[in-house]
Amino acid sequence: MTVITRFAPSPTGFLHIGGARTALFNWLYARHYGGKFLLRIEDTDRARSTSEAVQAIFDGLDWLELGHDGEAVFQSAGAERHAALAHQLLAAGKAYHCWCSPEELSEMREKARAEGRPMRYDRRWRDRDPAEAPPDIAPVIRFKAPTDGETVIEDLVQGPVRVANEQLDDMILLRSDGTPTYMLSVVVDDHDMQVSHAIRGDDHLTNAARQTQLFLALDWQPPQYAHIPLIHGSDGAKLSKRHGALAVGAYAQMGVLAQAMCNYLLRLGWSHGDDEIISREQAIEWFELASIGRSPARFDMDKLISLNGSYIRQAEDGGLISLLQPLLADLLEKAPDEAQLQRLEILLPGLKPRAKNLLEMAENALFLFLQRPLTLDEKSAKLITPESRVMMAELLTELEALEDWSETGLETLVRGFADSHSLKMGKVAQPLRASMTGKTISPSIFDVMISLGREESLGRLSDIAAQTP
């Protein structure tokens, strides 16, 4: 059997990390078995669906590099077929008209709640004579669900889950305006798209029982279900706006790499022994539903960021530079030129281990792009004293005579300079760093000077040394 999975978000909000993980798991499962990964936009609630949200879903999946097979399916496009099936069920006696108004239903629920009874539809129109229908109300079509026995879902993550059929109510298939509900549409679409495995959040677990009954009523085979636990906020509560940035795009903007995001999401609820850093290829090879945990996981920003740092360190220079360019252009308010980019490329190995996200990295690299003379920040300005100016002036003279502008050349010279003045390296390196970067923190000062190049380095140093009072 060919494995066909699908990601079926509703475009009523942005793609959040829970949805992203669901997409990732479906994608990995399909890839692992050489199957297909389909995308279906569940827009049957046309009032709440927006094209911005649809775009956000596409963008999010794009960023995570979770491409789908074939064209994305818009659920609303199948409305006619969905409605036809509802009428077919009606004709077969497996569904019925219900003339309850929304007001009547909420009254019913209120009363049930007050009396401590289950808040389900009481099936009042199931066996009632349609002749009694009120003339002013357009009816809905409800599913005539079995009232006894039980429905068992052989869930690939949760194991067998048994639900007594009396717990399930007669769900609405077709609204009073004739449009199909989600419950009907998923069943029809999963069947039509030949979905073999439905991997989704476990908030759908009870829906799986309802949907299974619908599949049976239609004489169809339900897909295999795998309900994965939800992701919670750091406080253990359901993930919500309170927890801050939730759309995957927000993480991208924070300078998180897509690979880090995927790796983090993968490890949230899934594991492969003690492995932590897992490449896309390994993930495809190792992924299986059996190793998904059954308990909900909390979102931990620290771990995401730590993972991000590790992916930044591993990242290829070229890719990093192209990700950094727009950020730098933003900070500089103009695009960096070739020569400046050259400096960035040279310093990249020194920059990588010092940044946890791309934004931080761009900020750390910013000094490379600044025009002389540099404005020193508060801390580094304090390092420039009358004494250190004199020292920098002397050092400048020695550096000007240096022929070997390399790490060893520079280090030998500066160390020798410090020794001959009976100074610790730090005493010399810090003012030097301030002169080169305008900051007290940077990659190795020698790497910085190499990246800046001889001319710029000497220029920056003379800017400081020349100010001797």
Next chain:
RNA sequence: GACCCCUUCGUCUAGAGGUUAGGACACCACUCUUUCAAGGUGGAGACACGGGUUCAAUUCCCGUAGGGGUCGCCA
């Protein structure tokens, strides 16, 4: 409230009857060192509780407690 699911360090997790209960993040020390990181070494830190089953339970079963989810003409 009813039904369903869950419970190993603070967090993510390994474990699938007998382990000094392992790893990662965070934390603390030390180390490296021109700053800051990164790296290296070490440390502290967990089987929710109560009953069973068993020679032996973190592991199997049943309760309790706690957490989560679902009960829409939303998806």
